[in-house]
Amino acid sequence: MxxxxxxxxxxxxxxxxxxxxxxxxxxxxxxxxxxxxxxxxxxxxxxxxxxxxxxxxxxxxxxxxxxxxxxxxxxxxxxxxxxxxxxxxxxxxxxxxxxxxxxxxxxxxxxxxxxxxxxxxxxxxxxxxxxxxxxxxxxxxxxxxxGCNATAAILGLKPLFDADVLSGGERIVVDVKVGSSEGGAGGGEASSHPERSGVVRPYAPTGHRHEAEIEAFLGTQVSFSAHAVDMTRGAAATCHVYPDDPVSTADLWKAYRGSYADEPFVRIVAGGSGVYRYPEPKAVAGSNFAEVGFELDPRNGRIVVFSAIDNMMKGxxxxxxxxxxxxLGLEETAGLEFTGMHPVGAP
Amino acid sequence: MxxxxxxxxxxxxxxxxxxxxxxxxxxxxxxxxxxxxxxxxxxxxxxxxxxxxxxxxxxxxxxxxxxxxxxxxxxxxxxxxxxxxxxxxxxxxxxxxxxxxxxxxxxxxxxxxxxxxxxxxxxxxxxxxxxxxxxxxxxxxxxxxxGCNATAAILGLKPLFDADVLSGGERIVVDVKVGSSEGGAGGGEASSHPERSGVVRPYAPTGHRHEAEIEAFLGTQVSFSAHAVDMTRGAAATCHVYPDDPVSTADLWKAYRGSYADEPFVRIVAGGSGVYRYPEPKAVAGSNFAEVGFELDPRNGRIVVFSAIDNMMKGxxxxxxxxxxxxLGLEETAGLEFTGMHPVGAP
Amino acid sequence: MxxxxxxxxxxxxxxxxxxxxxxxxxxxxxxxxxxxxxxxxxxxxxxxxxxxxxxxxxxxxxxxxxxxxxxxxxxxxxxxxxxxxxxxxxxxxxxxxxxxxxxxxxxxxxxxxxxxxxxxxxxxxxxxxxxxxxxxxxxxxxxxxxGCNATAAILGLKPLFDADVLSGGERIVVDVKVGSSEGGAGGGEASSHPERSGVVRPYAPTGHRHEAEIEAFLGTQVSFSAHAVDMTRGAAATCHVYPDDPVSTADLWKAYRGSYADEPFVRIVAGGSGVYRYPEPKAVAGSNFAEVGFELDPRNGRIVVFSAIDNMMKGxxxxxxxxxxxxLGLEETAGLEFTGMHPVGAP
Amino acid sequence: MxxxxxxxxxxxxxxxxxxxxxxxxxxxxxxxxxxxxxxxxxxxxxxxxxxxxxxxxxxxxxxxxxxxxxxxxxxxxxxxxxxxxxxxxxxxxxxxxxxxxxxxxxxxxxxxxxxxxxxxxxxxxxxxxxxxxxxxxxxxxxxxxxGCNATAAILGLKPLFDADVLSGGERIVVDVKVGSSEGGAGGGEASSHPERSGVVRPYAPTGHRHEAEIEAFLGTQVSFSAHAVDMTRGAAATCHVYPDDPVSTADLWKAYRGSYADEPFVRIVAGGSGVYRYPEPKAVAGSNFAEVGFELDPRNGRIVVFSAIDNMMKGxxxxxxxxxxxxLGLEETAGLEFTGMHPVGAP
The missing domain is CATH 3.40.50.720 (NAD(P)-binding Rossmann-like Domain)
Structure with missing residues (x-):
């Protein structure tokens, strides 16, 4: 060395x-x-x-x-x-x-x-x-x-732009669920344990500043809303998008593999069997991994995109x-090899 | 008596x-x-x-x-x-x-x-x-x-139709967060505590059967997705809608008051100060109350509608x-007077 | 009326x-x-x-x-x-x-x-x-x-003194687990959600002021230690006592029934089948009930006494x-009829 | 290599x-x-x-x-x-x-x-x-x-025997709090999320099999009781012991340092300032560290010993x-360097 x-x-x-x-x-x-x-x-x-x-x-x-x-x-x-x-x-x-x-x-x-x-x-x-x-x-x-929420949203949505599934004029809803560590150490009444535990609490439901980063990066407007939920770490973005032209699940796999197949820190998780079929913050807690996935909703002409990170790590x-x-020209993964744990509670 | x-x-x-x-x-x-x-x-x-x-x-x-x-x-x-x-x-x-x-x-x-x-x-x-x-x-x-998720979504959205803010052709995203009791007693591996605690887990992200109830009641299609989060009781719906014509916050207050001003079990919660500014499952845990609220997003031409119930009670x-x-012609509120508690953890 | x-x-x-x-x-x-x-x-x-x-x-x-x-x-x-x-x-x-x-x-x-x-x-x-x-x-x-911790401990131990199972000279360990609402509204860093969630945290492990109340009421010294655990409401006391003379489970049932058989707010829970065999804070959350129970440990000459209350209510x-x-001479149970809920999360 | x-x-x-x-x-x-x-x-x-x-x-x-x-x-x-x-x-x-x-x-x-x-x-x-x-x-x-509970108890108590603070005839209460992963994958009704979340639940309060390991290792009987609390990982033991002869805090530091000063995986945590003054499962989640600590209770002639591990790791x-x-003659710490995270929720 x-x-x-x-x-x-x-x-x-x-x-x-x-x-x-x-x-x-x-x-x-x-x-x-x-x-x-x-x-x-x-x-x-x-x-x-x-x-x-x-x-x-x-x-x-x-x-x-x-x-x-x-x-x-x-x-x-x-x-x-x-x-x-x-x-x-x-x-x-x-x-x-x-x-x-x-x-x-x-x-x-x-x-x-x-x-x-x-x-x-x-x-x-x-x-x-x-x-x-x-x-x-x-x-x-x-x-x-x-930023954490922006990272989750951008990683989830970018492949759809790169693969021309979205072109920029579509309405994009980004519904984010985040853990209490986003508020930082110290905290006030809203983040005291009795008030904060067990919540599903909207905050900055419109006009959240992370919209700026997302829009700057994607080059298009998004409708962003964040909710506090009961975990310490983690940010999970669910994006609801309606492409102008119909796409298939195969198209989506192609888009996401095209973007992330060789990425050391991105896992594509979409379907399969068992408990864990989609991205989840628990699965990446403590690690630098991001998970992205999707589900097609043909009835509504919708793609639901999921993205999950540890806001303290990948975020x-x-x-x-x-x-x-x-x-600095180092190995990209140096110092970031921790894979997370299973099981883990509220990460 | x-x-x-x-x-x-x-x-x-x-x-x-x-x-x-x-x-x-x-x-x-x-x-x-x-x-x-x-x-x-x-x-x-x-x-x-x-x-x-x-x-x-x-x-x-x-x-x-x-x-x-x-x-x-x-x-x-x-x-x-x-x-x-x-x-x-x-x-x-x-x-x-x-x-x-x-x-x-x-x-x-x-x-x-x-x-x-x-x-x-x-x-x-x-x-x-x-x-x-x-x-x-x-x-x-x-x-x-x-049903629980349908009740949350319908109570949140119905006033917008009744007040002609929405007419039925608009795209409506319903992003629901629910507690573990929705799975019922017994449960399998997915609802075991080590796997279920601390989650933000998409389930039935498209094609959820509660879509049927919502659509039957509202007379229009909705794009429904549910997520398991770490609480035992509670269902919270965040609905993202884009009315064709611009509306003001005053219009929204008028719409919701028009629907619910005299309802014994519905509370309109939209803004204010302090920790609790929007509907939250915690605030209604154990009670038959539903909370509905909203926030206007002029930048995106969006209304964000929030709705929260105890899925075991109002749901x-x-x-x-x-x-x-x-x-049976009884007092509507008979037997349903419990107001919930504060503080309460993961309800 | x-x-x-x-x-x-x-x-x-x-x-x-x-x-x-x-x-x-x-x-x-x-x-x-x-x-x-x-x-x-x-x-x-x-x-x-x-x-x-x-x-x-x-x-x-x-x-x-x-x-x-x-x-x-x-x-x-x-x-x-x-x-x-x-x-x-x-x-x-x-x-x-x-x-x-x-x-x-x-x-x-x-x-x-x-x-x-x-x-x-x-x-x-x-x-x-x-x-x-x-x-x-x-x-x-x-x-x-x-006080809450004192109430839990006293309700658990008093029958043993009343039935002469304990006489006052014995060593009594009172190991209490409490929720975050004991810290009151506001809270500081220690009770912020990221620091407080998921804890088993000793606090005031010796010299806790509730010792004073317990000792004043029972007329004997106790070794009290409290731990913060992840719930909002609730206090659970586990008391470890070593009677001078051997007792049977039947003796214990007699002692506890003697003290509480007619009490409207005390439930004796000791054994049985199913998930809930002992006192638990969850089972009394939101209610004025106290649960007390016990288990005999013949190998060690020990009685383990359990007691659970909602610290905001019975506490x-x-x-x-x-x-x-x-x-004021009113019905004792007036206004206190709420029975708690099932299921309930971290109460 | x-x-x-x-x-x-x-x-x-x-x-x-x-x-x-x-x-x-x-x-x-x-x-x-x-x-x-x-x-x-x-x-x-x-x-x-x-x-x-x-x-x-x-x-x-x-x-x-x-x-x-x-x-x-x-x-x-x-x-x-x-x-x-x-x-x-x-x-x-x-x-x-x-x-x-x-x-x-x-x-x-x-x-x-x-x-x-x-x-x-x-x-x-x-x-x-x-x-x-x-x-x-x-x-x-x-x-x-x-085993996990035995490891926690033994690590906490052993130094007191090695330093002759305890000799073997004393009564020792071991009150353990454990996470849901101790029940293993699969789980039944008792470990389903709605029933298991937020609990303080006694289980096997007497006659727990880990008593055998502890007693075999320490050469003396202990009064062991376990409680399920709301975390996924972690075992925390609080031991209440009454030495025959009075000891000072300095004696205790000497005893614990004597046992663990050079141990790569044991941290002695006893007092100090801030939020974290005693051993806590959160502080070691995901890691192979054990934390041990103590507090003297002169009023009752008691030593309270605390011990915390991640039951999936050190346990x-x-x-x-x-x-x-x-x-196999490898470096003792090889593969076990992960230090845990801060903050972490219910680990």
């Missing part, structure tokens, strides 16, 4: 930061230089992330960044744009996991968010959803890792490591 | 039967005559339904039905049509909770199920969703209590008692 | 307050005069407690108490003692649900808590666990409703209404 | 078998030769274990065992003893995960189970709990991997691989 690359995690006490620490710790090519946290001073990372209790690493001050090969920014939306210069001073490659650099233009950003501090970087940064744009990531030095930390692997 | 009416529950060891026993036990006008079970012979009802451990009642033989005022049939689909003559011999009013008598014509039935044994009764029986057709139920003697046992109350 | 009595709930936006509103709303003898809340001003009670969305009642100012027959205080520990004079000015009967007046003497209080502001009231107030001391509650005007709001019913 | 060793899993369609496949698949020194299943014929392992959907491996016939270096038997209790000769013919090293060979003598076995078919092998087989007896496992050819598949690593 060659010499290790060094990596830092800024905002390492949050859920995404914790997962990055876990992944980097097990990654053959990275050595963790810093895990910063404003709140947890000099505490061990295991005092916040109990799965890492055995790890000999303490949180450090985000104001004193060391020079590293790659820096992962896990700060809340709006914070990365403020500190981006110091991040880029510290690291050759910056992977930002927030929404700050995901859109391409200031006008797009302003439509969904409030005023970007560094709009000139929007064009420079590369959106990362490696299955669909890995060629853009080679040697990229500012990477915006794709954030795993995707970020995957992107870094590509950008 | 006048003399009690007598009621029997056939198939009383199942989940729906248990809920009926609970409701009839607390009902001011009914006295339970029999609770039949093929499997649990002479055991106490509390040995199967632990909440009824204090009740002095034993399961009896379904072959020896007593004469009663009303008989509730909680048998699996296909069984009621076989025994319907003995049910009607035993009771002036039969409320069937299965799908056997929900559709109106044999051809409709054959499209979704396999061969009806007593097709001549399909026209005679009355479908019960009391909010929308209570006038049909007065003095009805064969009532088919509406089966509660609806059946409600229908019986109407049919 | 005679004229209604009036009742107020102080601190009505908390979980316990919400349950009291639900119970009083359905109670045949009470009319709700006020539901006070410092935080929710003039909002409807349904904006906080979604199960009460249909109720026409708004929170009012706790500084402006109306004169009522009974006032239920659901304020945090330490607040009742501060406001007790205004509570007693407003109401003939005050039922306090906090720990402020549960102990008998200032020295006991100081051992477990920090300084009582009104120690002279400790001797005057009556601890309420109606099954075991209802005679003290008749005409009581200051009632301290028993707080239900117990408080039960106590008020006794104090 | 040297040439791979070959490994087979007999009974690979069960939960434990699936976890073994996952571990062996990621193990640097093993190559999977066979995964047998009587029920799933020639199906892919991913059709049963959805996390392994990407794995190119099909179930094979258990009657046709290939010659391998190590065979893991994941068959139900009683099956291994029947087939043990064919297992040993096929493999130099057999690791049995059932209870068939855990006890040392026929008389012990007969006390807890019903008649052993091959009692002469009881003395020959080695019980595996590597932290406490790894020296016995070197070159062992018939290994009985320790079965992980322990079996650990034992095989020791027996």
């Amino acid at each position: 060659t010499e290790s690359l060094t990596a830092s995690v800024v905002g390492a006490s949050g859920f995404t930061g914790g997962e990055l620490l876990r992944l980097l710790y097990g990654h053959p090519d990275f050595e963790i230089a810093q895990a910063t946290s404003r709140s947890y001073g000099n505490k061990t990372v295991g005092s916040v992330h109990p799965n890492l209790r055995g790890m000999d690493l303490r949180f450090s001050d985000p104001e004193e960044l060391e020079s590293v090969d790659v820096l992962f920014a896990c700060t809340p939306h709006g914070v990365s744009m403020e500190h981006i210069d110091s991040f880029r001073d510290a690291a050759d490659t910056v992977v930002d996991l927030s929404a700050d650099f995901r859109l391409d233009t200031e006008s797009e950003y302003d439509e969904w968010y409030d005023g970007h501090e560094r709009p000139e970087l929007l064009a420079e940064s590369e959106y990362a959803l490696p299955e669909l744009n890995r060629e853009n990531l080679l040697d990229a030095d500012l990477i915006a890792s794709g 954030s930390a795993g995707q970020a490591v995957h992107a870094a692997n590509v950008a | 006048t003399e009690s009416l007598t009621a029997s529950v056939v198939g009383a060891s199942g989940f729906t039967g248990g809920e009926l026993l609970r409701l009839l036990y607390g009902h001011p006008d009914f006295e339970i005559a029999q609770a039949t079970s093929r499997s649990y012979g002479n055991k106490t009802v509390g040995s199967v339904h632990p909440n009824l451990r204090g009740m002095d009642l034993r399961f009896s033989d379904p072959e020896e039905l007593e004469s009663v005022d009303v008989l509730f049939a909680c048998t699996p689909h296909g069984v009621s049509m076989e025994h319907i003559d003995s049910f009607r011999d035993a009771a002036d009013t039969v409320v069937d909770l299965s799908a056997d008598f929900r559709l109106d014509t044999e051809s409709e039935y054959d499209e979704w199920y396999d061969g009806h044994e007593r097709p001549e009764l399909l026209a005679e029986s009355e479908y019960a969703l009391p909010e929308l057709n209570r006038e049909n139920l007065l003095d009805a003697d064969l009532i088919a209590s509406g 089966s046992a509660g609806q059946a008692v409600h229908a019986a109350n109407v049919a | 005679t004229e209604s009595l009036t009742a107020s709930v102080v601190g009505a936006s908390g979980f316990t307050g919400g349950e009291l509103l639900r119970l009083l709303y359905g109670h045949p003898d009470f009319e709700i005069a006020q539901a006070t809340s410092r935080s929710y001003g003039n909002k409807t009670v349904g904006s906080v407690h979604p199960n009460l969305r249909g109720m026409d009642l708004r929170f009012s100012d706790p500084e402006e108490l109306e004169s009522v027959d009974v006032l239920f205080a659901c304020t945090p520990h330490g607040v009742s003692m501060e406001h007790i004079d205004s509570f007693r000015d407003a109401a003939d009967t005050v039922v306090d649900l906090s720990a402020d007046f549960r102990l008998d003497t200032e020295s006991e209080y100081d051992e477990w808590y920090d300084g009582h502001e009104r120690p002279e009231l400790l001797a005057e107030s009556e601890y309420a666990l109606p099954e075991l001391n209802r005679e003290n509650l008749l005409d009581a005007d200051l009632i301290a409703s028993g 707080s709001a239900g117990q408080a209404v039960h106590a008020a019913n006794v104090a | 040297t040439e791979s060793l070959t490994a087979s899993v007999v009974g690979a369609s069960g939960f434990t078998g699936g976890e073994l496949l996952r571990l062996l698949y990621g193990h640097p020194d093993f190559e999977i030769a066979q995964a047998t299943s009587r029920s799933y014929g020639n199906k892919t392992v991913g059709s049963v274990h959805p996390n392994l959907r990407g794995m190119d491996l099909r179930f094979s016939d258990p009657e046709e065992l290939e010659s391998v270096d190590v065979l893991f038997a994941c068959t139900p209790h009683g099956v291994s003893m029947e087939h043990i000769d064919s297992f040993r013919d096929a493999a130099d090293t057999v690791v049995d995960l059932s209870a068939d060979f855990r006890l040392d003598t026929e008389s012990e076995y007969d006390e807890w189970y019903d008649g052993h078919e091959r009692p002469e092998l009881l003395a020959e087989s080695e019980y595996a709990l590597p932290e406490l007896n790894r020296e016995n496992l070197l070159d062992a050819d018939l290994i009985a991997s320790g 079965s598949a992980g322990q079996a691989v650990h034992a095989a690593n020791v027996a």
Whole structure:
């Protein structure tokens, strides 16, 4: 093995930061230089992330960044744009996991968010959803890792566009079900256990900001609605689409195999026997896998597309490591081999 | 109070039967005559339904039905049509909770199920969703209590048709999330706790039989898909519709208030502050309430309609008692006053 | 029916307050005069407690108490003692649900808590666990409703003392499992859904304040430990005791029947067939029932005692209404008839 | 790397078998030769274990065992003893995960189970709990991997004996909380999701067979009781012990550090700040780690000992691989590096 690359995690006490620490710790090519946290001073990372209790690493001050090969920014939306210069001073490659650099233009950003501090970087940064744009990531030095709900929706829908099943004018409903970790550590009343457990709760049922990413990537509008359900990890997208021309199940298999046959992290799951016939968040919990599948509804002229990821992994930390692997010319799957477990409860 | 009416529950060891026993036990006008079970012979009802451990009642033989005022049939689909003559011999009013008598014509039935044994009764029986057709139920003697998913979807969508927001030609996506009790007692591998907990699992994503009921009632096609999520009770429908003509939020309030302002069991929940802004199964768990709500998506020309019920109550046992109350001229809310709890976990 | 009595709930936006509103709303003898809340001003009670969305009642100012027959205080520990004079000015009967007046003497209080502001009231107030001391509650005007964990433990153990199976010198382990509602509304990081779901988490494993109540009531020391588990409602106590003299299962049945045969809210559950053979929180969720049971372990000379309640009901709001019913000479079960449901998820 | 060793899993369609496949698949020194299943014929392992959907491996016939270096038997209790000769013919090293060979003598076995078919092998087989007896496992050819509840209890209690805090005559209460995967795949009514979710359910509250293993290993009697709680994976033991002589917290730290300071899979967790202060199953889900901790209760002269494992890992598949690593002279941690996740729901 060659010499290790060094990596830092800024905002390492949050859920995404914790997962990055876990992944980097097990990654053959990275050595963790810093895990910063404003709140947890000099505490061990295991005092916040109990799965890492055995790890000999303490949180450090985000104001004193060391020079590293790659820096992962896990700060809340709006914070990365403020500190981006110091991040880029510290690291050759910056992977930002927030929404700050995901859109391409200031006008797009302003439509969904409030005023970007560094709009000139929007064009420079590369959106990362490696299955669909890995060629853009080679040697990229500012990477915006794709968002969880957007990743689920895009992975499910993109093959239909690539195979010309959809052309862009159709109405597309994206009905997403997500776990409580999407709200991040800390949480308020809505995410307290008594209020949050057992829910099917609509939130941001219209106008969700992830619509922006999806539309930017697919080049067409989608009708997005999210629901909180009782799991900790996971995002599952059910997309209801009505192609103009009839398609067969064979056409759909061809479309999805065409897009994903050689992808190391995508599994096509559509039918079969037994309990598990479609994509499910449980089946990918803890892993960087995405599952996509479909079912044809000839009676209604509809295709139902299913997509499932672990929002902490393929939807954030795993995707970020995957992107870094590509950008740095490493084995794409390095550090991301964990396959998930069976059985697993509410992942 | 006048003399009690007598009621029997056939198939009383199942989940729906248990809920009926609970409701009839607390009902001011009914006295339970029999609770039949093929499997649990002479055991106490509390040995199967632990909440009824204090009740002095034993399961009896379904072959020896007593004469009663009303008989509730909680048998699996296909069984009621076989025994319907003995049910009607035993009771002036039969409320069937299965799908056997929900559709109106044999051809409709054959499209979704396999061969009806007593097709001549399909026209005679009355479908019960009391909010929308209570006038049909007065003095009805064969009532088919509406199904859980269909009830959720119909209650959510009907006001849009009644207020001419929808006319019938539009595409309607009905994306339903349901609890594990829909599978009934017993269960197989798919509903074992290790496999079923924490899921977002598509099932019958196309061609679900409840489509038939919804379409029969609304007079238009719908694109229905169901997902199992981690709760025991509850059905939540999210309907995505695109009206031909633009509507305002005020129009929607007017439509829903027009349909439900005086309904004792329907709550309109759309917006507001705090944790609970939309319909949620948790908010109605254990009760006969249905919640309906909506959100306008001007960007996509979409209305998102939400509907939530307890599938064991408004979706089966509660609806059946409600229908019986109407049919027998009792107070509509009699025996159905329980308001649900807060907080409640996975209901 | 005679004229209604009036009742107020102080601190009505908390979980316990919400349950009291639900119970009083359905109670045949009470009319709700006020539901006070410092935080929710003039909002409807349904904006906080979604199960009460249909109720026409708004929170009012706790500084402006109306004169009522009974006032239920659901304020945090330490607040009742501060406001007790205004509570007693407003109401003939005050039922306090906090720990402020549960102990008998200032020295006991100081051992477990920090300084009582009104120690002279400790001797005057009556601890309420109606099954075991209802005679003290008749005409009581200051009632301290028993705590949840203490209620579970005491109901389980008391019959063994009453039947002389235990005499007081034995070691008694009380291993309790509780739901997240014990932490109250609001919650912090530890009770956020991602951290709290799926746990078996020791908390206050030694020195828990409920030890004080149990020991005061039973007159002997107990070794108490609590664990958070994944449910919202419920407290289950498993007590491990080693009697000096051997006992038989028949002796135990005699002891428990001797204590509880005529109790309307206690069910003895010990053995039998099927899924439900012992006390379980699920079986009593939403109800005022307590279940107690036992198993003999001859090999180890041990009795294992099980006890299960809904901490929001028999452990707080239900117990408080039960106590008020006794104090005011009403039917003991009035307003408390709900039997729970089957199935129910994480209650 | 040297040439791979070959490994087979007999009974690979069960939960434990699936976890073994996952571990062996990621193990640097093993190559999977066979995964047998009587029920799933020639199906892919991913059709049963959805996390392994990407794995190119099909179930094979258990009657046709290939010659391998190590065979893991994941068959139900009683099956291994029947087939043990064919297992040993096929493999130099057999690791049995059932209870068939855990006890040392026929008389012990007969006390807890019903008649052993091959009692002469009881003395020959080695019980595996590597932290406490790894020296016995070197070159062992018939290994009985320790049971889940026993492992949790023994790991928690053993240091107290080794440090002479306990001597063997004391009463020891072991109150265990376990997840639904302990019931295995398939399940019956008691483990169906509607009945099993949200439970605190005593089962085998006295006379549990794991008492035998614990007592055999510790050389003293324990009072064991198990409770089902709402998680899929995990076993947490709370042990209540009363030493004859007073001890300090420092004594306890010394005892536990003495036993586990150098153990790669044991974490001592006792106190500290934040949410996670004691052992929790969530913190080790998916990993081979065990957490042990303690709290002193001076008032009652009690030590409360906590222990938490993933019953599928440290309690079965992980322990079996650990034992095989020791027996075959491999790196002890090989294939067992996964650290668990944070957050994780009901693991």
